[in-house]
Amino acid sequence: SAVISQKPSRDICQRGTSLTIQCQVDSQVTMMFWYRQQPGQSLTLIATANQGSEATYESGFVIDKFPISRPNLTFSTLTVSNMSPEDSSIYLCSVERQGDYTFGSGTRLTVV
Amino acid sequence: QKEVEQNSGPLSVPEGAIASLNCTYSDRVSQSFFWYRQYSGKSPELIMSIYSNGDKEDGRFTAQLNKASQYVSLLIRDSQPSDSATYLCAVGKTSYDKVIFGPGTSLSVIP
Numbered sequence: 001s002a003v004i005s006q007k008p009s010r011d012i013c014q015r016g017t018s019l020t021i022q023c024q025v026d027s028q029v030t031m032m033f034w035y036r037q038q039p040g041q042s043l044t045l046i047a048t049a050n051q052g053s054e055a056t057y058e059s060g061f062v063i064d065k066f067p068i069s070r071p072n073l074t075f076s077t078l079t080v081s082n083m084s085p086e087d088s089s090i091y092l093c094s095v096e097r098q099g100d101y102t103f104g105s106g107t108r109l110t111v112v
Numbered sequence: 113q114k115e116v117e118q119n120s121g122p123l124s125v126p127e128g129a130i131a132s133l134n135c136t137y138s139d140r141v142s143q144s145f146f147w148y149r150q151y152s153g154k155s156p157e158l159i160m161s162i163y164s165n166g167d168k169e170d171g172r173f174t175a176q177l178n179k180a181s182q183y184v185s186l187l188i189r190d191s192q193p194s195d196s197a198t199y200l201c202a203v204g205k206t207s208y209d210k211v212i213f214g215p216g217t218s219l220s221v222i223p
Contacts, residue, residue, distance in 0.1 A: 001158070033210060042200060043156070043213040092155055099144065099163075101202070101211055103155040 002026060002097045006104030013083055013111050020079045021107045023093035028073035033094040033101075034066070043092065049076050083111045115139060116203050116214035124220045131188040133217050135201030138182070144204035145177055146211060147186045149197045156200055160186065191221045 003026040013019050023032065031050055035043040046066055047055040055068040070076045080087055088111045093104045119134045133147075144163055148156035160175040162168045162184065168175045174187040184203075188195055198218050204211040 031210075035213075042215045045210055045212065048210050100158055100161055101146065102158065106155045 001100060002029060002095045002102045004093060004095060004102060004104040006093055006107060008107055009105060010108040011110070013109065015084050015111055017083055018079055018081045019083065019109060020077050021091055021093070023076050023078075023104050025074045025095050027097075029095040029097055030073070031096050032070065032076045033096075034068065034076075034078045035092045035094060035103075037090040037092060037106075039089070046078070046091075080109065083109075085111045087111050114215075115212050116201055118199075118201050118214040118217045120215075120217070122218040122220055124222055125191050127191060127193060127221055127223050129191050129221075131191045131195065131219055131221070133186040133188075133199050133201075133219070135184045135186075135203075135214055136182055137184070137201075137203045139203070139205060140179075140182065141205055142179075142182075142203045143206050144209075144211070145175070145184045146202040146204075147173075147175060147184075148200040148202060148213075149195075150200055150216070151197045159199075188219075191219075193221045193223050195219060196221050 005024040034046040045058050046061045047057045049055045049068050049070040051070045067079045091107045125131045146161045147159045150156045162175040162177045172189045176185045198216045200216045201214040202211040
């Protein structure tokens with residue numbers, strides 16, 4: 001399975017600021033996915049990021065709030081913009097390889 | 113109706129027993145099905161993937177898929193305290209497409 005390096009692992013941010021989360025994969029992958037896991041909840045898909053095209057966002061998520069970059073086949077970033085306490089969650093990236101989906105270690109974000 | 117539903121927990125079983133976890137999905141065109149285990153504070157790890165009707169076994173784990181009933185299950189034989197975690201069912205419409213997660217079932221294996 002793919003090896004994913006995700007950072008930062010955690011951060012505490014002031015409301016109104018932005019945080020960029022990075023995911024680096026050990027080999028080229030076509031699709032990368034960004035999920036949010038709110039406290040005590042399951043995973044909710046934010047968007048799918050393909051290299052060379054705009055990310056596809058799920059209902060309830062917009063590009064202005066969660067801009068995503070996918071500059072190449074091994075790297076992606078998710079930015080959480082203009083943060084509020086409601087954005088406090090764990091954010092995870094995931095990649096698909098040979099039909100199986102692997103997750104990064106997650107970024108635990110606390111907005112104060 | 114939620115896209116992926118799981119039996120509500122928490123589920124408690126004694127050590128050595130069989131734990132049975134269930135999942136139903138709403139989209140009939142779904143083709144790929146996954147079970148993940150998530151320990152508290154950790155990211156999900158893949159246990160099993162299944163794509164065809166029937167059973168798939170891997171060690172103490174057996175996944176069962178019934179597309180006609182839109183049902184997928186996970187059996188854990190000889191449950192161990194280390195199996196105590198949240199189990200997440202995930203469903204994809206096609207291979208290599210996004211997957212949607214169910215709410216998860218918390219399993220507790222009592223020594």
